[in-house]
Amino acid sequence: MTPVLHLSGMPELPEVETIRRALEPLLLGERLTGLEVLDARIVQGDAAQLRVEALGRRIAEVMRRGKHLMLLLEGGKGIVLHLRMTGSLLLNEPERSPRVRAILSFSNGTQLFFNDMRRLGTIALINDVEAYCLRLGPEPLSEGFTTDSLARCLAGRRIPVKAALLDQHLVAGVGNMYADEALFQAGLHPLIPAGDLHSGQVQRLWIAIRAVLERAIASQGASINTYCLPNGQKGSAHDSFSVAHKKGDPCPACGTPIDRVMVRKRGSYYCPECQRHS
Numbered sequence: 001m002t003p004v005l006h007l008s009g010m011p012e013l014p015e016v017e018t019i020r021r022a023l024e025p026l027l028l029g030e031r032l033t034g035l036e037v038l039d040a041r042i043v044q045g046d047a048a049q050l051r052v053e054a055l056g057r058r059i060a061e062v063m064r065r066g067k068h069l070m071l072l073l074e075g076g077k078g079i080v081l082h083l084r085m086t087g088s089l090l091l092n093e094p095e096r097s098p099r100v101r102a103i104l105s106f107s108n109g110t111q112l113f114f115n116d117m118r119r120l121g122t123i124a125l126i127n128d129v130e131a132y133c134l135r136l137g138p139e140p141l142s143e144g145f146t147t148d149s150l151a152r153c154l155a156g157r158r159i160p161v162k163a164a165l166l167d168q169h170l171v172a173g174v175g176n177m178y179a180d181e182a183l184f185q186a187g188l189h190p191l192i193p194a195g196d197l198h199s200g201q202v203q204r205l206w207i208a209i210r211a212v213l214e215r216a217i218a219s220q221g222a223s224i225n226t227y228c229l230p231n232g233q234k235g236s237a238h239d240s241f242s243v244a245h246k247k248g249d250p251c252p253a254c255g256t257p258i259d260r261v262m263v264r265k266r267g268s269y270y271c272p273e274c275q276r277h278s
């Protein structure tokens with residue numbers, strides 16, 4: 001039976017950070033020696049230019065910003081790998097090789113297989129890494145993301161707070177799963193208009209966003225969908241989810257069955273008792 005794919009379950013910040021941490025010791029300081037493109041659609045922009053700029057260069061840094069994994073190259077340019085819905089980066093060739101869309105090879109013999117069932121993931125050359133990062137929105141685990149900056153982003157907005165959290169220009173890297181978990185921890189209904197939150201609620205939300213992401217990184221991400229680590233192992237963050245993907249299960253705080261509501265076409269899980277809309 002084909003597994004049902006949900007929009008949520010795709011790699012978010014904790015999943016990409018877990019991949020970054022796994023790859024950093026393998027790739028740092030190595031040269032990119034090969035870029036085999038098996039599906040031309042994976043390269044955004046000019047594939048020939050990507051090769052010219054990237055092949056032979058050392059990896060100066062393995063970075064992440066939001067959901068974007070970046071290999072910073074010596075000389076200042078970079079390669080961005082975006083996994084989108086079902087992309088994964090594997091150190092061993094997966095069994096179902098038609099899903100492999102590109103293979104990156106490095107001077108120490110490491111090979112990375114960009115595997116992607118839905119074929120939405122991308123690889124692109126970045127000419128100016130700093131400018132690229134600025135466009136991605138505030139990094140929630142950085143010092144620049146404060147209660148004040150979150151309050152400024154939410155102020156005056158009539159969209160539901162859940163939709164605001166999914167806006168990557170407001171917070172980079174938070175997707176459907178972790179937005180639901182953060183709203184639960186903060187005790188906020190997903191449909192409350194973003195601009196209606198008072199300062200205490202913004203403070204709770206800020207704490208919750210960071211706590212939820214850090215907890216998920218510590219559990220190596222959530223393998224609800226196809227996400228796995230480069231060595232093929234699954235993460236376990238979903239084991240400690242309170243509401244995400246838990247419709248009908250008892251709320252861990254009050255026992256009320258978890259409900260699901262659509263917010264801008266995204267299924268949103270919440271506790272009707274702990275997250276009242278008032």
Ligand code: ZN
Nearest residue numbers: 251254271274
């Ligand atoms: Zn509850």
